[in-house]
Amino acid sequence: MASTPSSLPSRLSTRLSIQRRTRASCRGAARPTSHRNEFFLRPRATADDAAEEILGVYVTAGAVDVRAAAVNARTGAFLRAGASTKLESASASGVVEAVRKVVDTLEWRGAVGISLPGLVTRIEGESADAKRGTIVRAELEAATRTATGCEVAISSGAEACGAAELAYGAGVELGEVATKGLVMFCMVGARFSTSLYDAGQIVKNFSGEKVVDSWGDGDVATIPEENGATDNETGWKAFAQRVNAYLIELEEKYKPDAIILGGKAGQNAEKILPALTCQTKVVPGTLGFVAGVKGAALLASQQIATRGTLSRVREAIGVANGVSPQSLTDEQLRSVFDKFDTSQNGVLELDELIAATEALNVQVHDARKLMDSLDYDENGVVSFDEWMRWWKSQVKVETVTTIVSQAEWHNVLKDEGDRLICLEVGFTFCRPCKAFAKKFHQIAEDFPSVKFVFMHGNENGSTTILARDELGVKATPSFFLFRSGKRLHMHSGAKEERLRNAINRHLTDSEWPQALGPRLPVISEEEELKLAERS
Structure with a gap:
């Protein structure tokens, strides 16, 4: 079935006059069968080319059809009329074909963001789940990229809708909570999906779905259908109480500053909110179904830029995955320095310095202070020698080793032999983890005979699997003690005295x-x- 101009609301009509990204002679041309010609007509956008204009694509609830429109990712404005097409099947091939149709209809040549509610895996490295009907995200991105010739980034429905609400909708009224706090988005209807945002940025590899996996199980109160048998005060009260129970569980586990309620529950907020008893502020989403299209574009713009940074680092250090900053060689650091010296003048300016340093898993808290401390000759830029001197004195000798993969953790266990190892696992959004960081480093300085290691459990697919499946992390921060490859101790909670007691208990007299x-x-x-x- 051919795609047709969409019946999306007038907000999708042209707001800005923008130049087509293809030659006029190519307009209206039939889709070529040659892969070479196809690639020529649809040049793949790179991270450096990624502009504010992104094609947002959203698969509607129930996987019925696909809607697409060009979006200004900075403002959330639709740029011109969109297009839609039927989704013939909720499969990888069905999604790829539907996206190809709307890309063809709109003659799109730029980056594409696709949001697929309930259809893609949420964790990097996670396998497809036939029971849940999920498709591996990376594989679907690759197939769609091949079919369209466009750079593609895929998100789940909750991720996209939440990002759009935070940036353009309900988040605007939340103010600083949206830009500095921890905000959870809950899309509630026939499904219950969640996403989490820390200081306005999506939390990677968030596993909130585990809490709400039972939403569709058993004989339970479902959302009342309009004019249906339960579309009455009793039906809505029962449904609201069920929503409340799940929100309380999510609140206790993740402690968000605010919750945005989306989906049909958000659209019927006046029937839901009065029944909620959770302590967290809950507000309804304001964008409706267009949130999926806008959020898909917004997240794609962020993900494509991040990919560019990661690819530069990986190319520079010559490995497929990230590595601990303490393990980088001088040659790898030189290569990273050159990659981020975008002006190719042999020095790093402030923005280049921040990008290079943070890309190597070293957090920059005060950019100007960092620049001043590195710029020994006070000429406003940082040379490689200045950067290397700082790296060796501050990062290389760090008392706590940061790891970013299962392989690195297994190497630590192997390399340290019978030395006592203390591992802390946190999440990027965990505030107790952030508050405990200085204490953890102080403990590491106090016990030099112990190897101290830190890992973000949601850093990537590898660390997520390590934290969840191998270590069994349920809450953060979690602390583990190992010796000779054997786990000796584990506890959760940011209590300094308890960690010191555990270390003392497993030290020999000579190690004190x-x-x-x-x-x-x-x-x-x-x-x-x-x-x-007692305490």
């Missing part, structure tokens, strides 16, 4: 640091738990 004075009495785990209960 003399700088701390006489060894403290060893407290058993049972005694420690009793003390924790």
